[in-house]
Amino acid sequence: MATIKDVALESGYSIATVSRVLNNDPKLSVGDETREKIFEAADKLNYRKKIVQPQVKNIAFLYWLTDKEELEDVYFKQIRLEIETLAKKNNIELTTYKITEGIKSIPTNIEGFIAIGGFSSKELAYLRKLTSCGVFVDTAPDPDHYDSVRPDLIRITERAIDFFIDKGHTEIGFIGGNYHNPDTDEDEMDIRERKFRRYLENKNLLNEEYIFSKRRFSVASGYELMNQAINELGDNLPTAFFVAADPIAVGCLQALNEIGVAVPDRVSMISMNNISVTKYISPPLTTYAIDTHEMCKNAIELLLERIIEKRRIVKTVILGANLIIRKST
Secondary structure, three states: OOOHHHHHHHHOOOHHHHHHHHOOOOOOOOOHHHHHHHHHHHHHOOOOOOOOOOOEEEEEEEEEOOHHHHHHOHHHHHHHHHHHHHHHHOOEEEEEEEHHHOHHHOOOOOOEEEEEEOOOHHHHHHHHHHOOOEEEEOOOOOOOOOEEEEEOHHHHHHHHHHHHHHOOOOOEEEEEEEEEEOOOOEEEEOHHHHHHHHHHHHOOOOOHHHEEEEOOOOHHHHHHHHHHHHHHHHHHOOOEEEEOOHHHHHHHHHHHHHOOOOOOOOOEEEEEEOOHHHHOOOOOOEEEEOOHHHHHHHHHHHHHHHHOOOOOOOOEEEEOOEEEOOOOO
16 A cells, blocks of 8 residues: 655655645645655555545636525525535635626636526537536536536426326427527427427327416416416316426416415326425425436546546546335325
């Protein structure tokens, strides 16, 4: 097993310097080149490889959501907090840049980035000029150039429909939000709705009258859309709804409760994300739990692979989700 002395001999620096660098002594003042040579020597000799944690500097955290969007969907706040916590744990120097500051606010000397939110083609092209080391969380807007980690929304949608069908439902509705295309500034059909339509069409169960969507993924939009469904369909409401996200589902339940529609006796509901409030609403919401910690952990690992291990091939990680059955089904 290699020792600090071995690493010192390999790197050409003193034992004291090597020891302080490998232990991330904050009081030690040495250049980045020195640190890099010592960590390369330690890695070559497999010295404490699993616990050696070099500091990674100049990483941009691109939080491309507005304050309103975060307030409307706590899912993104969970991701932001997880990224910030894991960055500190992994000795990553993270600087946050927001959509309101614009893409040109990002320094040209960044080593890499972690990104959340929607990016235009021009913004992606700008990022490619800055660095090849980047990870997108929850989306994959540039899979030919950058890593990404995201939930398997297509499979979750299929599983939700299969769950309803197994329970005897043949009248299944969808309530969701739209994808806002930053290139065209237009709203487009979200991937969950597209899959919902195709999957039910293949089973000869698709009813266009049961589909309701608008731009926001918020409690307010869920309340509005469910009221729209109630007004348009009346007694012909479907017996089950798949809802694209928990905040929307909270609004849907509020609308149903106000007019006395029994959930799940008259209408069953499944959503996704498993935000904290879903276990406390009435009735508690059945939802697919997206593990934001695992998603962010993978994002950090992907970034470190690109920067420290010099991985060149692009990776896309797709995570599954567990169904948490509560009283809305």
